[in-house]
Amino acid sequence: MTIPVQTAQPIRHVLGISGGKDSSALAVHMRDKVPQMEYFFCDTGAELPETYDFLSRLEGALGKQIVRLNAARDFDHWMQIYQGTLPSASMRWCTRQLKLKPLEDWLGDDQAISYVAIRADENRLGYISTKTNITAVFPFREDGVDLDGVNRILDQAGIGLPDYYEWRTRSGCYFCFFQRKHEWVGLADRHPDLFERAVEYEDKVNFEATASRGRKYTWSQGESLRELIGRRDEIERKHEEALVRAAQRSRPNLPLIDILTDALDEESDEAGCAVCHL
Template sequence: MTNVRQRTPTKVRHVLGISGGKDSSALAVHMRGKVPDMEYFFCDTGAELPETYDYLNRLEAALGKPIARLNASRDFDHWLQVYQGTLPSASMRWCTKNLKIKPLEDWLGNDQAVSYVAIRADENRLGYVSTKPNIKAVFPFREEGIDRDGVSAILDESGIGLPAYYEWRTRSGCYFCFFQRKHEWVGLADRHPELFERAIEYEDKVKYASTAMQGRQYTWSQGESLRDLLARRDEIEQRHQAALSRAANRPRRNLPLIDVLADAHDDENDEAGCAVCHL
């Protein structure tokens, strides 16, 4: 009789990334209990808003499970040195690659995994989908027809609500994220002046280095330094208030502030945010 060696079946990991934004947080709550061995993770760049960290603590308590913090030993400053002081930008997103995607894929290794992605039924985008063959993406909100209103209902009914930064900013991400709109930079200066000054310090270091090497001068906000941006705060505020009025007066049902803000920022015609960070 021939002995046949039995292979131990590989356990499939179920993982759900939380960005600190409303959609991924709502998905985490929505999946609570549906997948008992779900693993939650957050890619921590070391440069998140204080409101994001506070919200993660609240969410962790509601989930009754820890949220793994990835990136503990490799923060933004480390990678800034690796890239010789070049600030990330929309055309060179080394922050997304090294602070979001790489830590996740390192954490999973070669394990078979199902990644739950928080793309809503009313969105026409993909978010981050790994190209590694061992990671399969699924989209519960799309499959169940859950849209923006559904996400709001999940967060309201759970008692978690929205992160505090939604009072002035429509997405999660680093405090110096280059995808921020002009008005959001003003909001950062008003609410977290120490972080705004730290962002200026990054610009100053890069400006000094690039001037010495006669290279391109990088800034966080397209086309101007943060000092120049803040000098135009009255103009930026006026444009933003006008956009808010247009968004609020559109012939639709009453919208919550977060949605009016999102529409107003769209009116300001700034580039859409990173699909990895802003779920």
């Protein structure tokens, strides 16, 4: 790809790591091309343990620290500010306050080039800052790197994929409202303590809402987590059926994560948070 020409004013080169495969592969892809690259991870404090483990592996391959950006106030503080409302696809205050604000505070008014991990085979934009001092570039698109290319970069670097890909197709908070039904079941099986915390948030919000607004708030569309886990057998059966259909549609030797993505996409076509899921 073409690296923008340096001007008299110093320009920062930054690349956000989500904890997912695409941004991690882009970090490796750009490692030797832009030695001054600054890698960052917006840490909400509610990430999966597998994400933190994967970041450590990635740092080893990059030979450079991934800066953790933390919000000045935590999730509970902002939930109070938003009057006890759980974040949702229509009200993504968690993204704004726990990811975008720490990033833009970190960059300040510095001129910066942000390297965004949108692949050549994707038709989406990802997060693009509206601040005039931040310019987005898309190396994978320019260099023709597609999904197979991403997997190849990670394999050759000896990093592989995050362990959460065994049951979940997206990075992000353990209580992310973009999780599909099967992924919530996966969270309950692998991290029952985190699942219970998510349930406690629902219980607290709905206890307060009953007294004031009479509205029910849930992480997963259409039902509470208690109701969802009560349908575990049904959800797992449908997921297994979707996996079979996805495998039949897929080309031979396709990685499990891609088959899983196809199967879960039958359940929901909502696009995940661009900042979290690259």
